[in-house]
Amino acid sequence: MHKNVTSTKENALAIDLTKCHTILSKYNQATPADLIPILQQIQNAYGYLPQSALEEITARTRIPLSKIYGVITFYSQFSLEPRGKHTIKVCTGTACHIKGAPDIKKKITEVLHIHEGETSQDYKFTYDPVACLGTCFLAPVMMIDNRYYGKLTVEKTETILKSY
Amino acid sequence: MEKLKNPDDLKKYRKSLESKHRPDIVRIFICTTGCRALGADEVCKAFKSEIEKQSLKDKVEIVDTGCQGLCARAPVLTIEPMGIFYGRVTETDVPEIISRTILKGEIIERLCYAEAGKKTPYIRDIPFYGKQKKIVLRNCGMVDPKSINEYILRDGYAAISKALSGMTPDDVVNEIKNSGLRGRGGAGFPTGNKWEFVKKAVGDVKYLVCNGDEGDPGAFMDRAVLEGDPHSVIEGMLVGAYAIGSKKGIVYVRAEYPIAVEHLNIAIQQAKSLGLLGENILGTSFSFDLEIKMGAGAFVCGEETALIASIEGKRGMPRPRPPFPATSGLWGKPTNINNVETFANVPIIILKGSEFYKAIGTDTSKGTKIFALAGNVKNTGLVEVPMGTTLREIVFDIGGGIPGRKKFKAAQMGGPSGGCVPAQHLDLPIDYETVKEVGAIMGSGGLIVMDDSTSMVDIARYFMEFCQEESCGKCVPCRIGTKRMLDILTRITKGQGKKEDIDLLKELAEVTKSASLCGLGQTAANPVLSTIRYYLSEYEELINKKDTQSLPQESPATQP
Ligand SMILES: Cc1cc2nc3c(=O)[nH]c(=O)nc-3n(C[C@H](O)[C@H](O)[C@H](O)COP(=O)(O)O)c2cc1C
Numbered sequence: 241m242h243k244n245v246t247s248t249k250e251n252a253l254a255i256d257l258t259k260c261h262t263i264l265s266k267y268n269q270a271t272p273a274d275l276i277p278i279l280q281q282i283q284n285a286y287g288y289l290p291q292s293a294l295e296e297i298t299a300r301t302r303i304p305l306s307k308i309y310g311v312i313t314f315y316s317q318f319s320l321e322p323r324g325k326h327t328i329k330v331c332t333g334t335a336c337h338i339k340g341a342p343d344i345k346k347k348i349t350e351v352l353h354i355h356e357g358e359t360s361q362d363y364k365f366t367y368d369p370v371a372c373l374g375t376c377f378l379a380p381v382m383m384i385d386n387r388y389y390g391k392l393t394v395e396k397t398e399t400i401l402k403s404y
Numbered sequence: 405m406e407k408l409k410n411p412d413d414l415k416k417y418r419k420s421l422e423s424k425h426r427p428d429i430v431r432i433f434i435c436t437t438g439c440r441a442l443g444a445d446e447v448c449k450a451f452k453s454e455i456e457k458q459s460l461k462d463k464v465e466i467v468d469t470g471c472q473g474l475c476a477r478a479p480v481l482t483i484e485p486m487g488i489f490y491g492r493v494t495e496t497d498v499p500e501i502i503s504r505t506i507l508k509g510e511i512i513e514r515l516c517y518a519e520a521g522k523k524t525p526y527i528r529d530i531p532f533y534g535k536q537k538k539i540v541l542r543n544c545g546m547v548d549p550k551s552i553n554e555y556i557l558r559d560g561y562a563a564i565s566k567a568l569s570g571m572t573p574d575d576v577v578n579e580i581k582n583s584g585l586r587g588r589g590g591a592g593f594p595t596g597n598k599w600e601f602v603k604k605a606v607g608d609v610k611y612l613v614c615n616g617d618e619g620d621p622g623a624f625m626d627r628a629v630l631e632g633d634p635h636s637v638i639e640g641m642l643v644g645a646y647a648i649g650s651k652k653g654i655v656y657v658r659a660e661y662p663i664a665v666e667h668l669n670i671a672i673q674q675a676k677s678l679g680l681l682g683e684n685i686l687g688t689s690f691s692f693d694l695e696i697k698m699g700a701g702a703f704v705c706g707e708e709t710a711l712i713a714s715i716e717g718k719r720g721m722p723r724p725r726p727p728f729p730a731t732s733g734l735w736g737k738p739t740n741i742n743n744v745e746t747f748a749n750v751p752i753i754i755l756k757g758s759e760f761y762k763a764i765g766t767d768t769s770k771g772t773k774i775f776a777l778a779g780n781v782k783n784t785g786l787v788e789v790p791m792g793t794t795l796r797e798i799v800f801d802i803g804g805g806i807p808g809r810k811k812f813k814a815a816q817m818g819g820p821s822g823g824c825v826p827a828q829h830l831d832l833p834i835d836y837e838t839v840k841e842v843g844a845i846m847g848s849g850g851l852i853v854m855d856d857s858t859s860m861v862d863i864a865r866y867f868m869e870f871c872q873e874e875s876c877g878k879c880v881p882c883r884i885g886t887k888r889m890l891d892i893l894t895r896i897t898k899g900q901g902k903k904e905d906i907d908l909l910k911e912l913a914e915v916t917k918s919a920s921l922c923g924l925g926q927t928a929a930n931p932v933l934s935t936i937r938y939y940l941s942e943y944e945e946l947i948n949k950k951d952t953q954s955l956p957q958e959s960p961a962t963q964p
């Protein structure tokens with residue numbers, strides 16, 4: 241299990257566990273219900289869930305690593321791999337679908353050479369599909385980090401991506 | 405802030421707020437939630453600095469609000485007391501709005517709502533608002549959701565105060581039962597009956613959960629309520645907690661809704677500091693605390709047993725019912741789960757009485773329903789109408805019809821568990837039962853309009869891909885059934901369909917429906933069945949044409 245979770249990419253990066261310790265220090269008597277909030281905070285701090293941080297969680301909460309891994313792989317929010325500097329969330333919801341989201345997705349793959357769920361080689365972008373951003377009036381829409389881009393066309397998409 | 409020690413304190417507090425309220429001041433209400441996506445924050449900042457610059461602080465006030473409904477015109481603002489509505493406002497319009505509209509009372513035509521070339525400056529004349537009835541959205545877009553005072557000014561927390569000072573928990577349950585309120589999360593279960601079950605269930609601890617997972621793609625009602633009027637949900641939960649005897653509540657919010665979490669957090673803090681949450685609320689023996697849990701991106705977690713598993717920190721997989729959460733839910737304790745919109749209905753029912761509420765709607769479905777109107781329709785946005793309103797009224801009178809020269813083809817209702825309602829049913833009065841009869845479901849309120857350029861087979865394939873990806877994999881019929889149906893639908897859209905495919909789809913649909921563990925699998929085939937029912941010829945055409953004219957393809961579906 242340990243080896244499975246560790247990614248080779250991660251070994252190349254030294255992980256500073258200070259932030260992880262700060263987060264865990266708030267959970268002196270952690271219960272299983274705290275696991276998801278802990279993982280969310282660690283992912284926020286590091287952009288993904290480093291293996292060494294997961295080992296710290298196990299040590300602190302006594303929740304077995306296998307259980308932690310099970311939870312991580314169930315929820316699409318969590319990532320075991322380092323992520324790109326920017327996250328592109330492309331809406332694949334119904335309203336966006338009928339207004340041309342499939343073409344937008346194709347364009348992103350064409351421009352960045354990555355598919356859904358992947359990170360570009362230069363670690364600039366991670367590309368995640370999401371089922372509805374709740375801004376259907378902007379369809380088709382994508383979000384880059386916290387910024388919305390609505391009423392997209394393929395041309396607009398290309399210009400936006402290149403502006404980063 | 406000092407805690408309110410009894411219901412009279414609350415009344416006095418409201419009075420003191422009223423006396424400070426200045427009716428002579430011009431208020432500009434700007435949506436800074438949904439409209440943020442198109443620059444509302446910048447517009448807001450521009451107004452604030454312009455007001456500063458021109459020293460207009462005593463004359464004009466900016467109010468950041470939640471959704472005002474007409475999202476198609478985002479960013480939008482309303483100017484009161486004149487009742488002027490402007491849309492597609494940018495920062496550069498701000499000085500002109502101040503100098504012409506605010507100071508001289510002139511209308512700026514280019515910012516007005518227009519239909520067929522006719523400009524409509526006043527909100528009361530805009531047909532989009534005319535046919536709506538705002539009960540749940542009564543405050544949304546009219547108050548600053550970050551201010552508890554504005555909520556209190558509009559009779560906020562008067563319902564819980566009324567319940568605590570003159571009603572027993574049984575009275576509350578009976579009032580909700582009598583109102584006919586049904587769950588807005590999709591299934592339409594009578595809320596009062598659910599509360600009664602949980603009230604009667606044996607347990608030292610009882611939990612009250614608000615389901616804000618809103619996973620249905622194309623639905624954003626719960627987001628708007630949580631962002632635009634979080635106190636109404638908190639108050640609804642307080643009433644529910646008092647009725648069932650719960651001390652601990654949890655709001656489960658979807659990961660993609662950061663503004664909702666932000667506003668809810670502020671609202672909880674404010675309610676606590678006024679003594680409206682916490683120990684001995686309004687000086688009574690009733691105590692209730694509230695906590696937020698954020699989802700982590702899984703559609704199935706909207707299902708109540710999966711949601712409970714997720715709160716407990718596990719993989720969010722459903723389990724068979726019974727036992728129902730009402731007897732054994734979170735941590736094995738009796739748990740009451742209701743949807744955001746369900747809770748937001750509660751304060752009005754308590755305050756105005758069940759008779760008032762019952763008078764709205766149809767025989768079987770009372771009150772109003774919020775729909776998130778999206779897709780190929782002019783006025784995309786949020787609409788609240790009485791149950792029994794027809795689809796035609798929603799799509800054409802309120803929604804303004806179909807853009808371009810296209811024609812209405814279908815309305816998709818109920819998301820991945822729902823179906824497509826074709827043009828022949830446009831005059832159907834919408835309620836839980838009628839929608840079901842025509843092969844869709846009310847669902848949570850997503851209403852996606854499709855014009856005649858939409859391929860219905862592609863829509864069926866789209867929803868099947870969604871369900872297949874979101875299937876948690878615990879039960880075989882759902883895991884394999886959705887996969888096989890998706891294979892067949894993909895094959896048909898590629899122009900490689902076979903004659904027997906339609907019968908095979910129907911058979912698979914039947915098995916997946918009857919044998920799946922939870923609602924996801926049980927309803928996953930609905931979009932397929934409803935499109936076969938109304939648009940069989942489109943399937944046949946694609947199958948007969950073979951690969952001469954296949955539909956555009958998306959990336960291949962992932963393995964289960
Ligand atoms: C797959 C699936 C997804 C669901 N998603 C939601 C949801 O996002 N929000 C919601 O309120 N109910 C959802 N439900 C319904 C809940 O299980 C539950 O019935 C509801 O929250 C009860 O609240 P109500 O009685 O107020 O409607 C979903 C059900 C299923 C089967």
Ligand code: FES
Pocket residue numbers: 331332333334335336337371372373374375376377379380381621622623
């Ligand atoms: S469907 Fe794309 S934002 Fe809702």
